[in-house]
Amino acid sequence: MNDEASGFTVLDVKTGQAAPLAMEGLWLAGRVLPVGARLLVVHTFRSAEARPLEVVYAFGLPRDAALRRFRIVGDGFQVRSDLRRLGEAQAEYERGISQGHLAALMRTYRDGRVNLSVGNIRPGELVKVYLELVAGVDLSDDGLRFRFPFTLAPCYHRGARAVEIEPGAGEMELPEAEFGDLLLPRYLTDTGALHSVGFDLSVGGGGAIGAVGSPSHALRIANLGTDDVRVGLSREKDVPDRDLVLDIRMRQAATRFSGGRCRDGKARFTAVVPSTLLGKAPRTSKSVVFVLDRSGSMAGPAIEQAKKAVEACLGTLGESDRFGFVAFDDQADLFAPSLAHASIENRQLLRQFLLGIDARGGTELGQGLREAVRLAGADRVELILITDGQVAGTEDLLGQVQAAGARLHCLGIGAASQDRFLTLLARTSGGVSRFPTPRERVDTAALDLFAAIGAPVASDVQVDFGELPGGRGILKTVSSVYAGHPLVVMGETSGEARGSLRVTWNSGGSAGELRVDLQPSRDCEAETVRLLQGARLITELESGVRGEWPANPQRAEAKREDRRLIEKLEATSLEYGLASRAMALVAIVERQGDDASQVPTTRVVPLGMPQDVAFKSYFMAASGPPGAAGRMAQDFALRCAPPSHFADIRCAFLRFPRPGMPTESLNTVDDRLVDFAVRLQPDGGMPGQTDGERVVRTLILLVAFLAFGHTSRSGPFRLHVQKMVSFLKQQLPNAVPTERREPIARMLANVEAGGSCTLRKPEAALDLLGSSRAIDWPAWEAIEKGIAAPTP
Amino acid sequence: MTLVELAERSGVPGRTIRFYVSRGLLPGPVKAGRGATYGEEHLRRLREIASLQAAGLTLGEIAGRLGGGRDGIERLEAAAWWEYRVAADVSVHVRAGISPWRLRQIRKHVADMVSGLRKQESEERS
Numbered sequence: 001m002n003d004e005a006s007g008f009t010v011l012d013v014k015t016g017q018a019a020p021l022a023m024e025g026l027w028l029a030g031r032v033l034p035v036g037a038r039l040l041v042v043h044t045f046r047s048a049e050a051r052p053l054e055v056v057y058a059f060g061l062p063r064d065a066a067l068r069r070f071r072i073v074g075d076g077f078q079v080r081s082d083l084r085r086l087g088e089a090q091a092e093y094e095r096g097i098s099q100g101h102l103a104a105l106m107r108t109y110r111d112g113r114v115n116l117s118v119g120n121i122r123p124g125e126l127v128k129v130y131l132e133l134v135a136g137v138d139l140s141d142d143g144l145r146f147r148f149p150f151t152l153a154p155c156y157h158r159g160a161r162a163v164e165i166e167p168g169a170g171e172m173e174l175p176e177a178e179f180g181d182l183l184l185p186r187y188l189t190d191t192g193a194l195h196s197v198g199f200d201l202s203v204g205g206g207g208a209i210g211a212v213g214s215p216s217h218a219l220r221i222a223n224l225g226t227d228d229v230r231v232g233l234s235r236e237k238d239v240p241d242r243d244l245v246l247d248i249r250m251r252q253a254a255t256r257f258s259g260g261r262c263r264d265g266k267a268r269f270t271a272v273v274p275s276t277l278l279g280k281a282p283r284t285s286k287s288v289v290f291v292l293d294r295s296g297s298m299a300g301p302a303i304e305q306a307k308k309a310v311e312a313c314l315g316t317l318g319e320s321d322r323f324g325f326v327a328f329d330d331q332a333d334l335f336a337p338s339l340a341h342a343s344i345e346n347r348q349l350l351r352q353f354l355l356g357i358d359a360r361g362g363t364e365l366g367q368g369l370r371e372a373v374r375l376a377g378a379d380r381v382e383l384i385l386i387t388d389g390q391v392a393g394t395e396d397l398l399g400q401v402q403a404a405g406a407r408l409h410c411l412g413i414g415a416a417s418q419d420r421f422l423t424l425l426a427r428t429s430g431g432v433s434r435f436p437t438p439r440e441r442v443d444t445a446a447l448d449l450f451a452a453i454g455a456p457v458a459s460d461v462q463v464d465f466g467e468l469p470g471g472r473g474i475l476k477t478v479s480s481v482y483a484g485h486p487l488v489v490m491g492e493t494s495g496e497a498r499g500s501l502r503v504t505w506n507s508g509g510s511a512g513e514l515r516v517d518l519q520p521s522r523d524c525e526a527e528t529v530r531l532l533q534g535a536r537l538i539t540e541l542e543s544g545v546r547g548e549w550p551a552n553p554q555r556a557e558a559k560r561e562d563r564r565l566i567e568k569l570e571a572t573s574l575e576y577g578l579a580s581r582a583m584a585l586v587a588i589v590e591r592q593g594d595d596a597s598q599v600p601t602t603r604v605v606p607l608g609m610p611q612d613v614a615f616k617s618y619f620m621a622a623s624g625p626p627g628a629a630g631r632m633a634q635d636f637a638l639r640c641a642p643p644s645h646f647a648d649i650r651c652a653f654l655r656f657p658r659p660g661m662p663t664e665s666l667n668t669v670d671d672r673l674v675d676f677a678v679r680l681q682p683d684g685g686m687p688g689q690t691d692g693e694r695v696v697r698t699l700i701l702l703v704a705f706l707a708f709g710h711t712s713r714s715g716p717f718r719l720h721v722q723k724m725v726s727f728l729k730q731q732l733p734n735a736v737p738t739e740r741r742e743p744i745a746r747m748l749a750n751v752e753a754g755g756s757c758t759l760r761k762p763e764a765a766l767d768l769l770g771s772s773r774a775i776d777w778p779a780w781e782a783i784e785k786g787i788a789a790p791t792p
Numbered sequence: 793m794t795l796v797e798l799a800e801r802s803g804v805p806g807r808t809i810r811f812y813v814s815r816g817l818l819p820g821p822v823k824a825g826r827g828a829t830y831g832e833e834h835l836r837r838l839r840e841i842a843s844l845q846a847a848g849l850t851l852g853e854i855a856g857r858l859g860g861g862r863d864g865i866e867r868l869e870a871a872a873w874w875e876y877r878v879a880a881d882v883s884v885h886v887r888a889g890i891s892p893w894r895l896r897q898i899r900k901h902v903a904d905m906v907s908g909l910r911k912q913e914s915e916e917r918s
Contacts, residue, residue: 054810094806098795098828117807161850173850181805599795599821599828602811 022047022055022121023605025237028199032146032246033525034206034256035270035488036064036136036532039148043129044195047121052600054097054119056183058607060149061112063420064136066535066578071130072104072118072587081106081585083577085570089584093117096588100596104129106585109182111394112420112542113152119600134531134578136539138419138435141274141486142253143210146246147419147435150197150238151607154187154618155418156295156363157392162618170609170619174392183604189615191608196237203248204228206256206272215439216245216415241608242415245437257519259497260526266470267497268530271516273487278458281483282508286317286454287339287379289324291372292357293387296329296617299359302413302442306386307354308674309446313384314350315680316450316719317342324375325350328368329361339375344681359617363391366400373404382453383408385425386446389418390613397421398428398543407431409453411446414438415610424543430478432485438612443674447716448484454719456480458505458512463489465501468518470494474533475540481505489516490533534576541569542581669708672766676701677720684727689774691735696780698724699744700765702751703787707759712751725751737777760786795821798830802838809838817841817855 024046030039047053061067070081081104084092089105096103097119104118121127138145154162159175168189174182188194203212204227212221218234231246250256253276259269290310294303314323321342325335335353340346365387372383389412391397398421401408410433412422419435426433432452436445458481465471474490481487489501501516545565569582579585609615681687686697702724710717712725725748732741732748747757759765765783768775799806812818818837821828837858844854 054807056807056811090805094796094799097806097810119807161845161848163850163852165852171850171852173845176845181808183807183811597828599810599813602807602814604811 022049022053022603023057023195025196025198026150026240027197028148028201028244030201031528032137032144032201032203032248033258033528034137034144034250034272035139035258035529036134036535037146037201038528038531039133039135041131041133043116043131044126045118045121045129046126047123049601050123052100052119052123052595052598053121054117054600054602055121055605056602057116057605058152058183058185059114059116060152060418061108061114061133061420062135062148063138063423064532064536064539065112065133065420066531066538066576066580067106067108067114067585068132068134068531068578070104070106070132070585070587072102072127072589073130074102074125074127074589077102077589077591079587079589081587083573083579083583084586086582086584089586092586092588093119096120097600098596100594100598102127102589102591102594104585104587106131106579108542108579108581108584109179110545110581111155111392111418112539113179113182113184115181115183119602120594121600134528134535136423136532136536138423138433139272139486139488141276141484143247143249145435146201146203146244146248148199148244150240150242150244151415151610152185153388153390153414153418153610153613154184155390155392156297156618158362158364160392164615164619168615169606170615172618178393185604186606187609187615187619188606189609191239191241194240194606194608197240198233198237199244200230200232201246202228202230203246206250206258207254208251209248210251211247211249213247214245215247215437216242219246239608241611243437245435255516257497258522258525259518259529260523261496262523262526262530265495267493267495268474268526268533269491269493269497269518270529270532271489271491271501271518273489273503273514273516275457275481275483275486277514278461278481278487278503278505279507279512281455281457284455286321287323287376287381288313288317288321288450289326289339289372289375289381289383291368291383291385291387292325292327293363293365293368293385294327294329294357294359295361295363295388295390296359297363297388297390297414297613299614299617300612302388302438302612303357303359305442306411306413306446307357308678309386309443309450310354311347311351312443312447312674312677312720313450314342314347315677316723317682318684318723319343319682323350324372324381325353326368326371326375327357328364328371329359330364330367331361332364332368332371333357334371334375337375339377339379339381342682363387365391366397369397369401369404369406369408373406376406381406382431383429384411384446384450384453385409385422386411386413386442387422388412388414388613389422389425390414391418391421394418394421394424395543395545398424401425401429405429409433409449411436411442411449413442413445415612420539424539427478428543430480432482441670444670444716447674447677447719451716451719452482452484454483455508457483458487458507460506461487462504463491463501464504465491465493467502468493468499469496471499471501475536490536492533531576531578534572534578537572538569538576538578538580541565541572545569545581669763669766672770673705673708673710673717676704676766676769677717680720680723683730684723684725685731686769691731692777693775695728695731695735696775696777697769698728699780700769700775700783702728703757703759703783704762704765704769706751706757707762707765709756711754711756713754721751740777758788759783760788793830795828795830798834798838802835804838804842809834812838812841812851815851815855817851817858 024044027042045055072079093103093105102120106116108114154172162172164170170187172184209229212229220232220234222230253274256272261267322339323342324339327333383406408429409431410422410426412419412435415438422433434449463477471493497518503514505512545562566582569580573580573583685694688694688697705717705721712721795806813820822831
């Protein structure tokens with residue numbers, strides 16, 4: 001248990017006394033492979049009750065994850081779980097509890113939420129549950145991001161009941177018709193009194209690792225060899241208020257394999273083919289619709305950075321490109337009723353519109369998406385969703401997006417982002433997704449995503465398994481590949497994993513082909529790869545199951561569809577030995593002295609509010625007496641609204657302190673780069689009084705971008721760099737003095753080839769651009785002198 | 793009846809019934825021990841809880857109404873609420889899940905109130 005000094009404790013709602021915490025710690029171990037992770041989560045429960053205890057721990061599954069099995073271990077016993085049909089597992093658990101046996105049940109609900117229930121823990125007893133699971137990872141061309149939830153974020157649902165039960169403690173309940181008997185934790189703003197969390201993971205198996213880092217936790221890293229790294233928490237323990245996020249970069253962006261021969265004689269493999277091997281994205285005109293979540297949970301820097309990101313993305317568009325903008329909370333607001341050309345006038349109008357956008361209200365994501373799809377019309381338009389994804393009942397949204405046929409790219413932000421849902425949302429529609437954490441910048445992550453999605457690197461992608469003995473794909477391969485996002489192929493053969501895959505695609509009207517040789521594999525990874533394939537299949541099937549089966553008898557058709565999917569889920573669960581919404585894990589421990597005479601006390605393990613989410617965006621306290629402003633406003637309201645509406649307006653018109661989170665820019669280098677990126681004109685140049693001044697300003701900004709590590713091929717500002725180069729090349733014959741043309745042309749050629757340069761005092765270049773005085777060629781001369789030799 | 797029978801008759805899972813007992817929403821079994829039994833009162837109470845939940849009350853509020861909660865908790869009325877910032881330091885909270893026509897009406901009145909507030913502020917300044 002976390003024993004750090006804290007002025008806060010968890011109180012029993014009935015007695016008002018300090019409630020003993022039932023969970024002491026959660027420890028994550030396992031191995032992260034290039035295609036996913038095989039994990040062991042150790043839950044330590046200790047009863048401080050005077051009577052038998054039933055403890056319920058709620059958690060969310062990571063992306064593409066499934067539960068394999070668990071062991072329940074205590075003094076003198078160790079029992080493994082069985083995989084059973086849901087009804088049987090529940091009945092078995094209830095039988096065990098009623099007979100006084102120690103019983104454990106692990107059941108998955110909608111949105112990948114899970115309840116682990118352990119009942120009849122004896123007074124003073126320590127019990128550990130070792131849970132095995134597999135989870136997917138967020139793949140990029142040159143590495144991956146691994147994410148594991150240590151807390152479960154509250155979520156928006158139209159039928160949710162949420163209330164602040166005491167200062168800094170909130171409770172949320174979801175409607176039974178959809179979520180069954182799911183129990184959610186109590187959310188605490190003060191995490192000091194909660195259980196401790198920690199981790200120790202090995203990473204490897206995919207080639208030489210270049211770097212390992214985490215934006216969420218301080219790491220202790222040990223190199224076990226060039227291909228293997230061990231990563232742990234640098235401090236002894238931490239608190240459950242955010243996801244663990246690990247970034248792993250490989251030394252080279254090369255094809256990565258995992259797999260080998262399984263016990264059944266078949267070989268399973270997963271190949272990750274970098275998008276760079278499939279070519280470069282052609283520059284075509286773009287039509288995009290930004291869909292911005294402005295719900296209360298986005299309050300603070302997230303929404304401000306997201307707004308800036310939208311403006312900066314527009315800075316990469318030309319006059320022929322078109323855009324739309326939808327902001328949604330419980331209603332959707334449109335910038336314009338149809339797509340607008342990305343002219344400088346329209347961008348300025350959007351800037352004005354964005355000034356009125358702040359965070360408020362609920363997250364009616366469906367409504368926002370409906371408006372975006374309507375705005376897109378029949379055209380092939382890329383939708384970019386910027387959200388924390390904290391919604392419940394996500395299966396309905398997935399169905400809606402699938403039916404609309406729109407391509408949706410997701411930028412998921414937050415300390416406990418629903419990346420499982422947002423990954424499915426993007427994948428279902430053929431788009432891509434990225435997930436920055438609160439300690440990273442939303443705007444640069446949005447620019448990075450935006451740079452990737454202009455046009456696919458490859459479309460109509462096909463994978464031929466014909467040259468592999470008994471080869472076949474496990475999942476349908478995506479039809480489009482975007483820059484930076486690799487092609488992932490999951491397959492199996494009847495023998496060894498040897499031979500070649502043939503990948504064909506279309507790129508800008510011409511056909512492409514690539515042979516990918518399966519590399520010698522490691523059989524020790526084969527079982528993990530098999531389980532990851534099963535988890536992916538289960539996740540995709542689960543995403544189609546709507547209601548709480550077999551609830552809601554009125555929806556006969558939905559129920560029939562759910563039943564069909566549940567049958568498929570059962571079969572897939574049995575084939576792979578993995579739990580799902582149709583199959584649960586249960587264990588009963590019969591011991592000497594089991595006492596059926598007492599009904600256990602049930603306690604739900606509390607969790608920390610995700611560190612970046614405003615408590616008040618979900619939980620409201622009871623209203624106190626209104627102040628003078630409140631009385632004034634209530635007076636207005638009484639005159640404005642009939643009394644019958646007052647049941648629906650509450651805490652009305654009380655004065656709240658201003659939000660504590662800073663919303664203004666911190667004016668870091670990235671902030672300044674975003675500010676300048678926003679100012680780029682549709683032709684790619686900076687604004688100025690004359691053509692000459694525009695060229696000089698653009699040149700200075702270009703070398704500043706290069707000096708800060710953004711080239712035409714890498715970095716979130718790569719589209720801006722490309723656009724500036726294109727502008728400068730056009731201006732070279734007319735607006736550049738003859739004697740300067742050759743060195744500038746050389747520099748532009750180097751930048752086009754992906755080259756960079758270093759600049760002495762690059763901040764001074766930004767200061768110069770930020771000043772209001774006219775800039776001409778002498779200013780460029782001064783900057784030019786500070787440029788070191790360009791680096792290819 | 794046993795817990796299993798109570799669960800079957802009420803449609804409320806056994807774990808939820810135990811949770812309600814622990815939260816003070818439901819009395820414990822009439823007779824403890826291997827033959828722990830529950831009566832019609834438990835069944836009636838479970839139905840009452842379900843109807844109060846359907847009306848938008850949280851378990852904490854229900855516990856208060858049914859007499860098992862602490863002071864301060866039972867008086868809470870909230871279900872889910874949307875917050876609208878109508879001025880720099882004034883918020884309006886509107887109950888979520890109300891019908892669209894009602895929401896439109898409320899929005900209109902809130903808009904009227906906002907314009908009134910602005911007018912008053914400008915008068916104060918001048």
